[in-house]
């Protein structure tokens with residue numbers, strides 16, 4: 676049985692990742708997650724992943740929620756040119772190919788279909804399942820989720836996996852819960868922080884979490900996702916994260932992928948997500964070159980207007 680730690684006072688949450696699974700933000704974040712975990716698995720010593728905002732773990736791209744939003748169509752389906760996974764390499768670089776290899780594992784070919792043709796892409800793994808897929812027996816993961824429905828779905832999912840003993844689901848606030856898990860026993864690890872930012876205070880909490888994590892676990896890697904939306908907190912976040920990493924004297928990498936200009940409705944209220952960014956502290960050294968190779972392809976595949984583009988920066 677999967678271990679479940681409780682302790683969160685439930686609030687009202689409207690965000691459900693099922694509506695956004697496979698969108699351009701997931702493509703960027705999950706491709707980076709795959710590259711980071713594959714890099715970490717090159718050393719024999721076990722590592723620990725702490726996923727502070729896990730979501731439901733698994734999504735149907737042909738289900739009602741994904742189809743209502745249509746976000747996968749302008750995300751992963753645009754990268755693939757349709758809802759199918761090619762067998763071989765894409766020519767978009769190893770960042771994309773390695774990520775697609777993980778998606779392929781969750782989408783076995785239907786019985787009787789050719790083993791040479793493309794595989795239909797219906798199942799989309801979220802960050803906990805991607806992590807689980809890349810864990811070895813010496814590795815561990817702790818995943819936090821507070822939404823009553825999503826934590827129930829995630830618990831059921833993890834409990835069915837062969838690797839269930841490696842992953843602990845914690846029904847608790849990930850921002851504060853991560854503290855007690857750092858540093859991990861083997862002093863190797865990755866914190867993945869992917870809030871929904873539906874509450875304004877999430878922006879400040881992300882910076883506080885990073886600052887605290889770098890005190891407790893200076894050599895650990897931290898991956899933070901953020902939305903590009905027209906609000907001051909979102910605009911200031913990358914600068915604040917870079918400052919936090921620099922104050923700790925740690926190397927960082929920042930990348931963002933914009934698919935379109937920020938759009939507003941008739942009342943000037945921003946609608947849709949025009950792009951997103953990933954900030955990493957102590958990134959794998961392989962990440963910058965493979966991002967440089969793949970980002971132009973991702974922009975070309977998912978970009979919607981002349982404002983589409985990417986940023987790739989590093990510092991210390």
Ligand SMILES: C[S@@+](CC[C@H](N)C(=O)[O-])C[C@H]1O[C@@H](n2cnc3c(N)ncnc32)[C@H](O)[C@@H]1O
Nearest residue numbers: 728729730801802819820821822848849869871
């Ligand atoms: C963007 S989604 C996560 C998606 C997931 N990381 C992935 O890549 O597949 C954010 C999730 O955080 C959950 N959440 C919101 N506040 C939280 C908190 N304080 N601690 C843990 N989870 C939280 C939401 O219910 C939601 O499922």
